[in-house]
Amino acid sequence: MKLIKSTAVLFTLLSMAACSSSEDTTTEENEVPEVGTDVPAVYSKIYGASSITSDGTYITIKTSGTPEYKSVYYPTTNALYEDFSGTTYGGYTFRKNPNTISSFEFTFKIPLNPVVATNHRATSLGAIGVSLNGVPFFNQYAGPNEQPLTDEFQSFDKYWGHPTANGMFHYHIEPLYLTTVKADKSALLGFLLDGFPVYGPEENGADVTGLDMYHGHSHATADYPDGIYHYHVTNSAPYINGNGFYGTPGTVSQ
Ligand SMILES: [Zn+2]
Ligand SMILES: [Zn+2]
Known part of the structure; x- marks a missing residue:
């Protein structure tokens, strides 16, 4: 046996x-994720997930964290490898970092009904949320002690992502594939660990303004007609999240 x-x-x-x-x-990446019947429809927009389930308190999202499009950071033997040169975010001349994309087993557990926290926990290095294609969001720092991203900009690929030394691909800033190819500048882009959604840099055709210290504000969106607090990515620091989570974060493991 x-x-x-x-x-x-x-x-x-x-x-x-x-x-x-x-x-x-x-x-493989474009396969429809397994979505539980009790999962609100908005979460099925996370098309890069392999499964999305709910236990009534948390939404559990499983992803590999790998982009579905071609990147200079895939191993050259991978069908998704594509050379890239020229300029990247901020007009920097692209300089590839020495890392290549690896697949992970991310499990994001985010509150089904996000609520504002009494104490706003700071984001940590590593995954702070999940974007619609399953790639994690990282915060606005390149390393410990709030080291700014400046030296990292040049290593962002053509859609503004790059991998860590252990191959974890991530976005510190606007995920350009989602805002220019897959959807648009005002679309839902993903969720932070506190369960609040992340939107693109524009609203009603103009750059969003008037965000609070956590980098969001509340109003109705196409996905949440009754209104919800949500983050917006912007083209300057802190890009995705400001001074910590607006709500109480769930967990992530990989
Ligand atoms: Zn990084
Ligand atoms: Zn908004």
Whole structure:
């Protein structure tokens, strides 16, 4: 029995390997996520998730954290690798960092009914939220002690993402693929760990203004006709989140 079982596992592994080397992985990434029946419709916009479920208190979102589009940061052997040169965010001449994209097993647990926190917890380094394609959002710092992103700008790929040394691809700023290819500048882009949604840099055709210290404000949106607090990405610091989470954050593991 044991032998049969391990043969089956081996076969599965082999077919997976064959699949990823012979097929364009975009097909895999574009598969519709498994969405629980009790999950509010807005979460199915997270098209990069493999599954989205609810326990009535938290929404659990599983993603690999890898972008579905071509990037200079995929290993050159990957079908999604594409060379890139020229300028990137801020007019910097692109300089590739030495890292390549790896796949993770992210589990984001975010409150189903986000509420404002009494004490606004600071964001930490690493994933602070999830964007619609499953790639994590990071905060406005490049490292400990609030080190600014300045030296990182030049390493953002053509859609303004880059990987960490262990291959974790992420966005510190506007996820340009979502705001220019997949949707537009005023679209829903994802959620921070406190469950509040993140929107693009524009509203009614103009750059959004008047955000609070957490980088958001409250009003009705297409996804939340009754109104909700939401963050907006902007083109200057702090980009996604200001001085900590507006609500009480859930958890993320990878
Ligand atoms: Zn970074
Ligand atoms: Zn708004």
